[in-house]
Amino acid sequence: MLEHKNHTLADQVFERLESDILSGKYARGEILVEMEICQDLGVSRTPVREALRRLQQEHLVEEHGKGLKVLGVTHEDLEDIMELRLRLEGYAAARAAERITDEQLKELKETLDLQEFYLTKHDSDHIKGMDSKFHELVYKFSDSVVIYDTLLPLHKKVQRYRKRSVENDSRAAHSVEEHRVIYEALAARDPKAAEAAILNHTQNAKKHIMKG
Protein backbone atom coordinates (compact mmCIF):
# COMPACT_ATOMS: atom_id res chain seq x y z
CA MET A 1 0.00 0.00 0.00
CA LEU A 2 0.92 3.59 -0.46
CA GLU A 3 0.73 6.42 2.06
CA HIS A 4 0.08 6.33 5.76
CA LYS A 5 -1.65 9.63 6.47
CA ASN A 6 -5.00 8.01 7.26
CA HIS A 7 -4.43 5.37 9.82
CA THR A 8 -6.59 2.41 8.91
CA LEU A 9 -6.15 0.25 5.85
CA ALA A 10 -9.86 0.57 5.15
CA ASP A 11 -9.46 4.36 4.91
CA GLN A 12 -6.47 4.04 2.61
CA VAL A 13 -8.28 1.61 0.36
CA PHE A 14 -11.29 3.90 0.24
CA GLU A 15 -9.25 6.95 -0.71
CA ARG A 16 -7.35 5.03 -3.33
CA LEU A 17 -10.46 3.61 -4.94
CA GLU A 18 -12.40 6.88 -4.70
CA SER A 19 -9.54 8.73 -6.32
CA ASP A 20 -9.15 6.14 -9.06
CA ILE A 21 -12.87 6.26 -9.84
CA LEU A 22 -13.12 10.06 -9.78
CA SER A 23 -10.01 10.45 -11.91
CA GLY A 24 -11.38 8.01 -14.44
CA LYS A 25 -8.67 5.40 -13.92
CA TYR A 26 -11.48 2.91 -13.52
CA ALA A 27 -13.74 3.25 -16.53
CA ARG A 28 -17.49 3.58 -16.15
CA GLY A 29 -19.12 0.17 -16.29
CA GLU A 30 -16.02 -1.67 -15.17
CA ILE A 31 -16.64 -4.45 -12.65
CA LEU A 32 -14.72 -4.40 -9.40
CA VAL A 33 -14.09 -7.75 -7.75
CA GLU A 34 -13.05 -7.86 -4.13
CA MET A 35 -10.20 -10.32 -4.46
CA GLU A 36 -8.63 -8.46 -7.36
CA ILE A 37 -8.47 -5.31 -5.27
CA CYS A 38 -7.10 -7.31 -2.35
CA GLN A 39 -4.31 -8.66 -4.51
CA ASP A 40 -3.58 -5.31 -6.14
CA LEU A 41 -3.28 -3.56 -2.77
CA GLY A 42 -2.01 -6.46 -0.71
CA VAL A 43 -4.68 -6.39 1.96
CA SER A 44 -7.41 -8.75 3.08
CA ARG A 45 -11.05 -8.57 2.14
CA THR A 46 -12.22 -6.87 5.34
CA PRO A 47 -10.83 -3.38 4.70
CA VAL A 48 -11.65 -3.66 1.01
CA ARG A 49 -15.26 -4.49 1.76
CA GLU A 50 -15.59 -1.58 4.15
CA ALA A 51 -14.21 0.74 1.50
CA LEU A 52 -16.59 -0.64 -1.11
CA ARG A 53 -19.59 -0.15 1.18
CA ARG A 54 -18.60 3.51 1.54
CA LEU A 55 -18.22 3.92 -2.22
CA GLN A 56 -21.65 2.37 -2.62
CA GLN A 57 -23.04 4.86 -0.13
CA GLU A 58 -21.68 7.65 -2.34
CA HIS A 59 -23.12 6.03 -5.46
CA LEU A 60 -19.71 5.76 -7.07
CA VAL A 61 -20.32 2.04 -7.53
CA GLU A 62 -23.42 -0.11 -7.49
CA GLU A 63 -24.31 -3.77 -7.10
CA HIS A 64 -24.12 -5.94 -10.19
CA GLY A 65 -24.67 -9.58 -9.27
CA LYS A 66 -21.04 -10.54 -9.26
CA GLY A 67 -18.87 -7.58 -8.36
CA LEU A 68 -19.62 -3.89 -8.20
CA LYS A 69 -20.12 -1.77 -11.29
CA VAL A 70 -18.20 1.50 -11.43
CA LEU A 71 -20.58 4.41 -11.94
CA GLY A 72 -18.24 7.37 -11.84
CA VAL A 73 -19.52 10.75 -12.99
CA THR A 74 -21.18 11.20 -16.36
CA HIS A 75 -21.46 14.38 -18.35
CA GLU A 76 -25.14 14.59 -17.39
CA ASP A 77 -24.22 14.20 -13.74
CA LEU A 78 -21.77 17.03 -14.27
CA GLU A 79 -24.48 19.36 -15.54
CA ASP A 80 -26.63 18.58 -12.50
CA ILE A 81 -23.73 19.01 -10.15
CA MET A 82 -22.98 22.45 -11.53
CA GLU A 83 -26.64 23.45 -11.34
CA LEU A 84 -26.75 22.47 -7.69
CA ARG A 85 -23.49 24.23 -6.98
CA LEU A 86 -24.79 27.39 -8.65
CA ARG A 87 -27.61 27.35 -6.14
CA LEU A 88 -25.52 26.52 -3.06
CA GLU A 89 -22.07 28.01 -3.36
CA GLY A 90 -23.36 31.51 -2.71
CA TYR A 91 -24.95 30.48 0.56
CA ALA A 92 -21.76 28.77 1.68
CA ALA A 93 -19.63 31.80 0.82
CA ALA A 94 -22.01 34.24 2.51
CA ARG A 95 -21.94 32.17 5.68
CA ALA A 96 -18.16 31.95 5.54
CA ALA A 97 -17.97 35.75 5.22
CA GLU A 98 -19.96 36.07 8.43
CA ARG A 99 -17.93 33.55 10.40
CA ILE A 100 -14.40 33.32 9.08
CA THR A 101 -11.63 33.92 11.64
CA ASP A 102 -8.34 35.71 11.06
CA GLU A 103 -6.36 32.46 11.14
CA GLN A 104 -8.72 30.90 8.65
CA LEU A 105 -8.38 33.91 6.41
CA LYS A 106 -4.62 33.51 6.55
CA GLU A 107 -4.85 29.85 5.59
CA LEU A 108 -7.08 30.76 2.67
CA LYS A 109 -4.65 33.42 1.51
CA GLU A 110 -1.73 31.00 1.65
CA THR A 111 -3.66 28.59 -0.53
CA LEU A 112 -4.45 31.36 -2.96
CA ASP A 113 -0.83 32.55 -3.08
CA LEU A 114 0.37 29.03 -3.72
CA GLN A 115 -2.11 28.64 -6.52
CA GLU A 116 -0.76 31.83 -8.12
CA PHE A 117 2.76 30.52 -7.72
CA TYR A 118 1.96 27.24 -9.44
CA LEU A 119 0.20 29.22 -12.16
CA THR A 120 3.49 30.93 -13.05
CA LYS A 121 5.12 27.47 -13.17
CA HIS A 122 2.33 26.05 -15.36
CA ASP A 123 2.08 23.19 -12.86
CA SER A 124 -1.49 22.15 -13.55
CA ASP A 125 -1.58 19.30 -11.05
CA HIS A 126 -0.71 21.59 -8.18
CA ILE A 127 -2.98 24.34 -9.51
CA LYS A 128 -5.81 21.85 -9.40
CA GLY A 129 -4.81 20.79 -5.90
CA MET A 130 -4.87 24.37 -4.62
CA ASP A 131 -8.11 25.06 -6.42
CA SER A 132 -9.74 22.12 -4.66
CA LYS A 133 -8.24 23.16 -1.35
CA PHE A 134 -9.51 26.72 -1.73
CA HIS A 135 -13.08 25.58 -2.18
CA GLU A 136 -12.82 22.96 0.52
CA LEU A 137 -11.67 25.67 2.92
CA VAL A 138 -14.59 27.91 2.03
CA TYR A 139 -16.97 25.04 2.77
CA LYS A 140 -15.18 24.37 6.03
CA PHE A 141 -15.15 28.01 7.09
CA SER A 142 -18.88 28.27 6.47
CA ASP A 143 -18.89 26.37 9.78
CA SER A 144 -21.74 24.08 8.80
CA VAL A 145 -21.28 20.36 8.59
CA VAL A 146 -24.39 20.22 6.38
CA ILE A 147 -22.84 22.57 3.83
CA TYR A 148 -19.53 20.75 4.00
CA ASP A 149 -21.05 17.30 3.56
CA THR A 150 -23.26 18.47 0.72
CA LEU A 151 -20.87 20.62 -1.29
CA LEU A 152 -17.58 18.80 -0.86
CA PRO A 153 -18.78 15.59 -2.53
CA LEU A 154 -20.26 17.62 -5.38
CA HIS A 155 -16.99 19.48 -5.82
CA LYS A 156 -14.93 16.31 -5.70
CA LYS A 157 -17.01 14.73 -8.43
CA VAL A 158 -16.09 17.48 -10.87
CA GLN A 159 -12.41 16.60 -10.51
CA ARG A 160 -11.99 14.65 -13.71
CA TYR A 161 -13.62 17.37 -15.81
CA ARG A 162 -11.79 20.19 -14.09
CA LYS A 163 -8.51 18.85 -15.37
CA ARG A 164 -9.01 20.31 -18.85
CA SER A 165 -9.99 23.72 -17.49
CA VAL A 166 -6.89 23.94 -15.39
CA GLU A 167 -4.61 22.96 -18.25
CA ASN A 168 -5.95 25.93 -20.19
CA ASP A 169 -3.57 28.74 -19.20
CA SER A 170 -6.01 31.54 -19.81
CA ARG A 171 -8.86 29.90 -17.90
CA ALA A 172 -6.52 28.95 -15.04
CA ALA A 173 -5.39 32.57 -14.74
CA HIS A 174 -8.93 33.88 -14.73
CA SER A 175 -9.92 31.27 -12.19
CA VAL A 176 -7.21 32.39 -9.78
CA GLU A 177 -8.29 35.99 -10.25
CA GLU A 178 -11.84 35.01 -9.40
CA HIS A 179 -10.58 33.25 -6.30
CA ARG A 180 -8.86 36.44 -5.30
CA VAL A 181 -12.12 38.38 -5.59
CA ILE A 182 -13.79 35.78 -3.39
CA TYR A 183 -10.97 36.02 -0.90
CA GLU A 184 -11.21 39.81 -0.78
CA ALA A 185 -14.93 39.64 -0.10
CA LEU A 186 -14.36 37.15 2.72
CA ALA A 187 -11.54 39.29 4.14
CA ALA A 188 -13.95 42.24 4.10
CA ARG A 189 -16.55 40.07 5.85
CA ASP A 190 -18.98 41.08 3.14
CA PRO A 191 -21.52 38.26 2.65
CA LYS A 192 -23.24 39.78 -0.36
CA ALA A 193 -19.95 40.41 -2.16
CA ALA A 194 -18.75 36.91 -1.33
CA GLU A 195 -21.97 35.41 -2.65
CA ALA A 196 -21.76 37.42 -5.87
CA ALA A 197 -18.07 36.59 -6.35
CA ILE A 198 -18.47 32.87 -5.92
CA LEU A 199 -21.60 32.82 -8.07
CA ASN A 200 -19.67 34.51 -10.86
CA HIS A 201 -16.82 32.04 -10.39
CA THR A 202 -19.14 29.04 -10.46
CA GLN A 203 -20.90 30.31 -13.59
CA ASN A 204 -17.58 30.69 -15.38
CA ALA A 205 -16.39 27.33 -14.14
CA LYS A 206 -19.58 25.73 -15.42
CA LYS A 207 -19.18 27.31 -18.84
CA HIS A 208 -15.62 26.08 -19.25
CA ILE A 209 -16.14 22.66 -17.75
CA MET A 210 -19.24 21.86 -19.77
CA LYS A 211 -17.54 22.75 -23.03
CA GLY A 212 -15.09 19.86 -22.77
Next chain:
Amino acid sequence: MLEHKNHTLADQVFERLESDILSGKYARGEILVEMEICQDLGVSRTPVREALRRLQQEHLVEEHGKGLKVLGVTHEDLEDIMELRLRLEGYAAARAAERITDEQLKELKETLDLQEFYLTKHDSDHIKGMDSKFHELVYKFSDSVVIYDTLLPLHKKVQRYRKRSVENDSRAAHSVEEHRVIYEALAARDPKAAEAAILNHTQNAKKHIMKG
Protein backbone atom coordinates in the same frame (compact mmCIF):
# COMPACT_ATOMS: atom_id res chain seq x y z
CA MET B 1 -33.32 -9.26 13.58
CA LEU B 2 -36.44 -7.72 12.17
CA GLU B 3 -37.53 -7.54 8.55
CA HIS B 4 -36.14 -9.14 5.46
CA LYS B 5 -36.88 -6.65 2.70
CA ASN B 6 -33.25 -5.73 2.16
CA HIS B 7 -31.35 -8.93 1.66
CA THR B 8 -28.07 -8.59 3.50
CA LEU B 9 -27.68 -8.33 7.26
CA ALA B 10 -25.36 -5.37 6.76
CA ASP B 11 -28.16 -3.49 4.99
CA GLN B 12 -30.67 -4.33 7.70
CA VAL B 13 -28.29 -3.24 10.44
CA PHE B 14 -27.61 0.00 8.58
CA GLU B 15 -31.28 0.83 8.16
CA ARG B 16 -32.03 0.01 11.74
CA LEU B 17 -29.19 2.14 13.11
CA GLU B 18 -29.85 5.01 10.69
CA SER B 19 -33.50 5.03 11.65
CA ASP B 20 -32.74 4.90 15.35
CA ILE B 21 -30.30 7.78 15.07
CA LEU B 22 -32.56 9.94 12.90
CA SER B 23 -35.56 9.30 15.10
CA GLY B 24 -33.57 10.27 18.17
CA LYS B 25 -33.73 6.83 19.80
CA TYR B 26 -29.98 7.11 20.18
CA ALA B 27 -29.23 10.40 21.90
CA ARG B 28 -26.65 12.77 20.54
CA GLY B 29 -23.28 12.11 22.14
CA GLU B 30 -24.09 8.50 22.95
CA ILE B 31 -21.27 6.04 22.30
CA LEU B 32 -21.95 3.06 20.09
CA VAL B 33 -19.85 -0.05 20.72
CA GLU B 34 -19.72 -2.76 18.10
CA MET B 35 -20.28 -5.72 20.36
CA GLU B 36 -23.29 -4.17 22.06
CA ILE B 37 -24.97 -3.74 18.69
CA CYS B 38 -24.00 -7.29 17.74
CA GLN B 39 -25.66 -8.63 20.87
CA ASP B 40 -28.74 -6.43 20.52
CA LEU B 41 -29.30 -7.52 16.93
CA GLY B 42 -27.90 -11.03 17.13
CA VAL B 43 -25.37 -10.72 14.32
CA SER B 44 -21.60 -10.83 14.08
CA ARG B 45 -19.29 -7.84 13.88
CA THR B 46 -18.80 -7.96 10.12
CA PRO B 47 -22.23 -6.63 9.05
CA VAL B 48 -22.29 -4.23 12.00
CA ARG B 49 -18.94 -2.75 11.01
CA GLU B 50 -20.05 -2.29 7.42
CA ALA B 51 -23.17 -0.49 8.62
CA LEU B 52 -21.12 1.73 10.94
CA ARG B 53 -18.74 2.69 8.13
CA ARG B 54 -21.73 3.81 6.07
CA LEU B 55 -23.14 5.83 8.96
CA GLN B 56 -19.73 7.45 9.34
CA GLN B 57 -19.75 8.31 5.66
CA GLU B 58 -23.05 10.14 6.23
CA HIS B 59 -21.67 11.90 9.31
CA LEU B 60 -24.36 10.43 11.53
CA VAL B 61 -21.61 9.08 13.80
CA GLU B 62 -17.95 9.94 14.21
CA GLU B 63 -14.85 8.34 15.70
CA HIS B 64 -14.31 8.77 19.40
CA GLY B 65 -11.35 6.69 20.56
CA LYS B 66 -13.35 3.80 21.84
CA GLY B 67 -16.65 3.49 20.05
CA LEU B 68 -18.43 5.84 17.72
CA LYS B 69 -20.15 8.97 18.93
CA VAL B 70 -23.69 9.56 17.71
CA LEU B 71 -23.96 12.92 15.99
CA GLY B 72 -27.56 12.95 14.84
CA VAL B 73 -29.06 16.20 13.64
CA THR B 74 -28.94 19.36 15.73
CA HIS B 75 -31.25 22.32 15.53
CA GLU B 76 -28.49 24.29 13.79
CA ASP B 77 -28.08 21.48 11.28
CA LEU B 78 -31.80 21.69 10.73
CA GLU B 79 -31.64 25.37 9.85
CA ASP B 80 -28.85 24.70 7.33
CA ILE B 81 -30.72 21.76 5.88
CA MET B 82 -33.81 23.87 5.28
CA GLU B 83 -31.74 26.67 3.74
CA LEU B 84 -30.18 24.22 1.31
CA ARG B 85 -33.54 22.66 0.54
CA LEU B 86 -35.03 26.09 -0.16
CA ARG B 87 -32.36 26.53 -2.81
CA LEU B 88 -32.63 23.06 -4.35
CA GLU B 89 -36.19 21.76 -4.12
CA GLY B 90 -37.36 24.12 -6.86
CA TYR B 91 -34.79 22.80 -9.30
CA ALA B 92 -35.73 19.21 -8.52
CA ALA B 93 -39.44 19.93 -9.00
CA ALA B 94 -38.90 21.84 -12.24
CA ARG B 95 -36.89 18.95 -13.64
CA ALA B 96 -39.51 16.48 -12.53
CA ALA B 97 -42.19 18.54 -14.31
CA GLU B 98 -40.21 18.23 -17.54
CA ARG B 99 -39.60 14.52 -17.27
CA ILE B 100 -42.31 12.82 -15.27
CA THR B 101 -44.12 9.96 -17.01
CA ASP B 102 -47.80 9.09 -16.77
CA GLU B 103 -47.12 6.05 -14.60
CA GLN B 104 -44.98 8.11 -12.28
CA LEU B 105 -47.69 10.71 -12.05
CA LYS B 106 -50.12 7.98 -11.09
CA GLU B 107 -47.80 6.73 -8.35
CA LEU B 108 -47.46 10.24 -7.01
CA LYS B 109 -51.21 10.71 -6.98
CA GLU B 110 -51.73 7.46 -5.10
CA THR B 111 -49.29 8.62 -2.47
CA LEU B 112 -51.07 11.94 -2.20
CA ASP B 113 -54.50 10.30 -1.93
CA LEU B 114 -53.24 7.99 0.78
CA GLN B 115 -51.81 10.93 2.68
CA GLU B 116 -55.24 12.62 2.53
CA PHE B 117 -56.87 9.42 3.73
CA TYR B 118 -54.55 9.14 6.72
CA LEU B 119 -55.19 12.80 7.42
CA THR B 120 -58.88 12.08 7.96
CA LYS B 121 -57.87 9.26 10.30
CA HIS B 122 -55.41 11.50 12.22
CA ASP B 123 -52.81 8.76 11.73
CA SER B 124 -49.70 10.91 12.03
CA ASP B 125 -47.19 8.08 11.55
CA HIS B 126 -48.66 7.16 8.19
CA ILE B 127 -49.10 10.82 7.24
CA LYS B 128 -45.39 11.27 7.85
CA GLY B 129 -44.63 8.17 5.84
CA MET B 130 -46.61 9.39 2.84
CA ASP B 131 -45.12 12.86 3.18
CA SER B 132 -41.63 11.38 2.97
CA LYS B 133 -42.61 9.15 0.09
CA PHE B 134 -44.09 12.07 -1.85
CA HIS B 135 -40.86 14.03 -1.67
CA GLU B 136 -38.72 10.99 -2.36
CA LEU B 137 -40.76 10.36 -5.49
CA VAL B 138 -40.29 13.94 -6.69
CA TYR B 139 -36.52 13.54 -6.26
CA LYS B 140 -36.65 10.24 -8.10
CA PHE B 141 -38.79 11.58 -10.94
CA SER B 142 -36.39 14.48 -11.45
CA ASP B 143 -34.39 11.68 -13.06
CA SER B 144 -31.07 12.84 -11.70
CA VAL B 145 -29.03 10.67 -9.40
CA VAL B 146 -27.21 13.81 -8.25
CA ILE B 147 -30.44 15.46 -7.13
CA TYR B 148 -31.62 12.26 -5.51
CA ASP B 149 -28.39 11.64 -3.62
CA THR B 150 -28.19 15.25 -2.47
CA LEU B 151 -31.78 15.95 -1.48
CA LEU B 152 -32.91 12.61 -0.08
CA PRO B 153 -30.33 12.59 2.75
CA LEU B 154 -31.23 16.19 3.58
CA HIS B 155 -34.91 15.31 3.68
CA LYS B 156 -34.32 12.21 5.80
CA LYS B 157 -32.43 14.21 8.38
CA VAL B 158 -35.43 16.42 9.06
CA GLN B 159 -37.47 13.36 10.09
CA ARG B 160 -37.25 13.81 13.82
CA TYR B 161 -38.30 17.45 13.66
CA ARG B 162 -41.07 16.84 11.15
CA LYS B 163 -42.89 14.68 13.67
CA ARG B 164 -44.27 17.68 15.56
CA SER B 165 -45.45 19.38 12.38
CA VAL B 166 -47.34 16.34 11.29
CA GLU B 167 -49.04 15.92 14.65
CA ASN B 168 -50.43 19.43 14.27
CA ASP B 169 -53.74 18.86 12.49
CA SER B 170 -53.94 22.26 10.90
CA ARG B 171 -50.37 22.16 9.58
CA ALA B 172 -50.78 18.59 8.35
CA ALA B 173 -53.87 19.61 6.39
CA HIS B 174 -52.16 22.61 4.85
CA SER B 175 -49.15 20.48 4.00
CA VAL B 176 -51.28 18.00 2.08
CA GLU B 177 -52.95 20.87 0.24
CA GLU B 178 -49.52 22.17 -0.74
CA HIS B 179 -48.59 18.72 -1.97
CA ARG B 180 -51.67 18.75 -4.12
CA VAL B 181 -50.64 22.05 -5.70
CA ILE B 182 -47.22 20.56 -6.44
CA TYR B 183 -48.86 17.49 -7.93
CA GLU B 184 -51.11 19.59 -10.16
CA ALA B 185 -48.13 21.54 -11.46
CA LEU B 186 -46.29 18.31 -12.24
CA ALA B 187 -49.39 16.86 -13.90
CA ALA B 188 -49.57 20.00 -16.05
CA ARG B 189 -45.86 19.56 -16.86
CA ASP B 190 -45.37 23.17 -15.79
CA PRO B 191 -41.82 23.59 -14.45
CA LYS B 192 -42.26 27.15 -13.25
CA ALA B 193 -45.47 26.34 -11.39
CA ALA B 194 -43.89 23.25 -9.86
CA GLU B 195 -40.89 25.26 -8.72
CA ALA B 196 -43.09 27.94 -7.18
CA ALA B 197 -45.34 25.39 -5.49
CA ILE B 198 -42.53 23.43 -3.90
CA LEU B 199 -40.73 26.60 -2.86
CA ASN B 200 -43.87 27.76 -1.09
CA HIS B 201 -44.23 24.36 0.54
CA THR B 202 -40.62 24.32 1.70
CA GLN B 203 -40.88 27.83 3.11
CA ASN B 204 -43.96 26.87 5.11
CA ALA B 205 -42.35 23.62 6.23
CA LYS B 206 -39.32 25.54 7.40
CA LYS B 207 -41.41 27.99 9.39
CA HIS B 208 -43.29 25.26 11.21
CA ILE B 209 -40.35 22.96 11.74
CA MET B 210 -38.05 25.65 13.10
CA LYS B 211 -40.63 26.81 15.62
CA GLY B 212 -40.47 23.54 17.56
Next chain:
DNA sequence: GATAGTATAATTGTATACAATAATAAGAGT
Protein backbone atom coordinates in the same frame (compact mmCIF):
# COMPACT_ATOMS: atom_id res chain seq x y z
C1' DG C 1 -27.31 -27.24 -33.40
C1' DA C 2 -30.27 -25.48 -29.76
C1' DT C 3 -32.01 -25.78 -25.17
C1' DA C 4 -32.80 -27.27 -20.57
C1' DG C 5 -30.92 -29.11 -16.65
C1' DT C 6 -27.20 -30.13 -13.68
C1' DA C 7 -22.53 -29.87 -11.86
C1' DT C 8 -18.72 -26.96 -11.03
C1' DA C 9 -16.37 -23.01 -9.87
C1' DA C 10 -16.13 -18.26 -8.58
C1' DT C 11 -17.78 -14.70 -5.64
C1' DT C 12 -20.05 -12.66 -2.12
C1' DG C 13 -22.04 -12.81 2.81
C1' DT C 14 -21.16 -13.93 7.55
C1' DA C 15 -18.73 -15.48 11.56
C1' DT C 16 -14.76 -16.03 14.09
C1' DA C 17 -9.87 -15.89 15.35
C1' DC C 18 -5.92 -13.27 15.98
C1' DA C 19 -3.17 -8.79 16.41
C1' DA C 20 -2.67 -4.14 17.69
C1' DT C 21 -4.10 -0.39 20.24
C1' DA C 22 -6.03 2.41 23.62
C1' DA C 23 -8.48 2.84 28.09
C1' DT C 24 -8.84 1.47 32.74
C1' DA C 25 -7.36 -0.30 37.02
C1' DA C 26 -3.91 -1.67 40.29
C1' DG C 27 0.15 -0.90 42.78
C1' DA C 28 4.56 1.18 44.21
C1' DG C 29 6.99 5.07 45.64
C1' DT C 30 6.94 9.61 47.63
Next chain:
DNA sequence: ACTCTTATTATTGTATACAATTATACTATC
Protein backbone atom coordinates in the same frame (compact mmCIF):
# COMPACT_ATOMS: atom_id res chain seq x y z
C1' DA D 1 -3.59 11.09 49.70
C1' DC D 2 -1.30 11.78 45.20
C1' DT D 3 1.07 10.66 40.98
C1' DC D 4 3.61 7.95 37.99
C1' DT D 5 4.32 3.45 36.17
C1' DT D 6 2.89 -0.97 34.89
C1' DA D 7 -0.53 -4.69 34.14
C1' DT D 8 -4.88 -5.88 32.74
C1' DT D 9 -8.79 -5.51 30.11
C1' DA D 10 -11.77 -3.90 26.60
C1' DT D 11 -12.22 -2.52 21.97
C1' DT D 12 -11.06 -1.91 17.49
C1' DG D 13 -8.39 -3.40 13.13
C1' DT D 14 -7.23 -7.14 10.12
C1' DA D 15 -7.07 -11.74 8.30
C1' DT D 16 -9.04 -16.00 7.46
C1' DA D 17 -12.41 -19.76 7.48
C1' DC D 18 -16.83 -21.26 6.41
C1' DA D 19 -21.63 -20.85 4.28
C1' DA D 20 -24.66 -19.38 0.82
C1' DT D 21 -25.43 -17.72 -3.48
C1' DT D 22 -24.94 -16.97 -8.27
C1' DA D 23 -22.62 -17.24 -12.60
C1' DT D 24 -20.40 -20.33 -15.82
C1' DA D 25 -19.42 -24.55 -18.16
C1' DC D 26 -20.75 -28.94 -19.32
C1' DT D 27 -23.72 -32.70 -20.69
C1' DA D 28 -27.80 -34.94 -22.20
C1' DT D 29 -31.79 -34.71 -24.76
C1' DC D 30 -34.60 -33.29 -28.46
